[in-house]
Amino acid sequence: MSTTVSASIDLGAEGKSAGYLVIGDSTNNSGWANYQVPIIKIKNGVGPTVLILAGNHGDEYEGQFAAREIAQELEAKDVTGRIIVIPCLSQEAAKAATRLWPDGTNFNRIFPGDESGAVHGKLAYYLSSELFPIVDAVLELHSGGRGHYFIPCATMVWARDVKQRAKMMKSMISFNAPHQCILPEQPGTDPKTLLSGMVEHLGKELITTELGGAGIATLETTNLAKDGVRNSLRYLKVIKGDPKTRAELGLPAAICIDLRGSNSYHLASDFGVYENVKGVGDSVAEGEIIGLIHNMDSPNCQPVEIRARQSGVVGLMRGFPRVTPGDVVAVIGKSYSAPDQLPETVA
Amino acid sequence: MSTTVACSFDLSAAGKNKGYLIIGDSTNNSGWANYQVPIISIKNGEGPTVLVLGGNHGDEYEGQIAAATLARKLEVAEVSGRVIIIPCLSQEASRNGDRLWPDGANFNRVFPGNENGAIHGKLAHFMSTELFPICDGVLDMHSGGRSMYFIPGSNMTWVADLAQRQKLLKNMLSWNSDFHMVGGEQIGTNPYSLLNRDAERQGKSVSTGEFGGSGYTTPQSLKVINEGLANFLKAFGVLKAPPITRAEQGRNLATIIDIRDGRGFINAPKAGIYENLVSLGSELAAGDVVGQIHDVDHPDIAPTLVKSPISGVAGVIRGFPPVRTGDCVCVVGVKRAAITEMD
DSSP states (O other), X not given: OOSSEEESSOTTSSEEEEEEEEEEEOXXXXXXXXXXXXXXXXXXXXXXXXXXXXXXXXXXXXXXXXXXXXXXXXXXXXXXXXXXXXXXXXXXXXXHTOSSOTTSOOGGGSTTOXXXXXXXXXHHHHIIIIXXXXXXXEEEEEOOTTTEEEOSEEEEEOOSSHHHHHHHHHHHHHTOOSEEXXXXXXXXXXXXXXXXXXXXXXXXXXXXXEOXXXXXXXXXXXHHHHHHHHHHHHHTTSBSSOXXXXXXXXXXXXXXXXOOSTTSEEEOOSSEEEEESSOXXXXXXXXXXXXXXXXXXXXXXXXXXXXOSSSEEXXXXXXXXXXXXXXXXXXXXXXXXXXXXSOSOOO | OOSXXXXXXXXXXXXXXXXXXXXEEOOSSOTTEEEEEEEEEEEESSSOEEEEEOOSSTTXXXXXXXXXXXXXXXXXXXXXXXXXXXXXXXXXXXXXXXXXXXXXXXXXXXXXXXXXXXXXXXXXXXXXXXXXXXXXXXXXXXXXXXXXXXXXEEEEEOOXXXXXXXXXXXXXXTTOOSEEEEEOOOTTSOGGGSHHHHHXXXXXXXXXXXXXXXXXXXXXXXXXXXXXXXXXXXXXXXXXXXXXXXXXXXXXXXXXXXXXXXGGEEEOSSOEEEEEOSOTTOEEOTTOEEEEEEOTTOSSOOOEEEEOSSOEEEEEEESSOEEOTTOXXXXXXXXXXXXXXXX
């Protein structure tokens, strides 16, 4: 229960309504201010409740466009149950085209939130304590943001529980993305501080994506987001109509990339301008040059070579070329025809 | 003649030489400082001198990488004449991932420079007074930067002078890209404040291009610029190897996108978050929607549709989605099967 955030609309009422999450705020220019986060609810009869979230990171726009369009186009009669949409969680970051909020906060590292904290902390707390408990499933739409370009894909973290994992695979496949990426638990991160980690911790169904990035949303990546959300909503039985498989849509089979291994991640070893020698979808052999870091301060023009730590397919390449040591420049993993073909563990 | 910028080595010396343009500087942390801009010269025997430039705008990395790659790979024996390379003109902007210098200066609007001005002014003045005069050809490699994404390819301004136009045209086509854009004079801009036009004013053979954008590079965009740059230098006669045409490569004629009609530069009618609803290369009829602007502060306001006033093909789409009123979100031009269709 949050005492610092409330919805301006009744989320339990039948029909479609649009309003705000109203968060108590106080700024140098406005005392007693309301910080308003747009929210749309569409409810019709009995069925599951699905929460669609985008803009967790501000510079990831594909999902924000999809969420807005779907909130706009769906009418109550299309729905069986309830759909709640927050098209942009990190408004301040989205307006500035940054990943983080202006105070440097990563919205995806502050869960379960802080009821009496900053605006983002209050919002996260409201999500954790009021919104997640009333939903059955959460669609959370990410992309690479400015820093990275992800092969447009649906994702999942490899769960230890086999039953849970099988359910996650089905959900992931329902997004109909051309690629699926299997991710490890994020290194150096408490999983429950992530929005997705919090959702899973509460036992809710979760569908996540990485739909491109580099701070540009193209028609192709945005359409993938929109079509994927619609199909997953059908799969979750919250909108009418049967979900379609890629085969039924005449699309080639999806490729699954296993990004769990410790050798998947490739880091910049130096400062400079990073060149993607290999792009997303390219197959690489262990030891092959995948990128070069150019030292633009020197006329010697001898770049630092970044080589593949393992053979596989490039699932993520660098967006913003200016790198500092430790920045992720590529993620590479072995590809499979389906997620259930992956080995139980990887080194 | 510049008294405030000097090259750390002799640009007329034979062989491959590397060093810096040294610009007198003074900062809060360093008095009597040298501001250093890396420069490479590769000279061998007789032939033209070509200046290869990247990073005029800091967030356009394709040209910076292509220029640095050329400087690394080009051997003295391959050259017939001289190739001078400055991989990154606007270092401060490039470091920050910005188009402009930290003080807001657009390096491509400061020509002919200012000998006693800021670093960028001194650099532009040196180029205008010392570097351009010793060159036959000047290449200025751009891309859309963070805000735009261009169909990668070389381009030119449709100048009034016919002899000059022919030179620009020949240069443009020698890049062998699939697309070329031909534009008019830039609106609201003194043409001679631009780097390329300052070089043209001095009678130099100039070539420019826009090789992608959105503040990131891909192997695909770098292939277009790296291969195009090499073929340009061959066609210009500064490399010994012969150039190749698209026809000889078994490729069809390049598509010309004629963006001289100013109406094709589509600006945001309001502020918000812009969504591309066309792909690069999409064919459009007049009145077709190219994108929409979302009002993200409200949950129930339909997006504002942005339409193309003319028929044509989308040559540029928006990168960075937040827009202010008047920001360029799309450029639509008329598709020409051949340059002879231009008038």
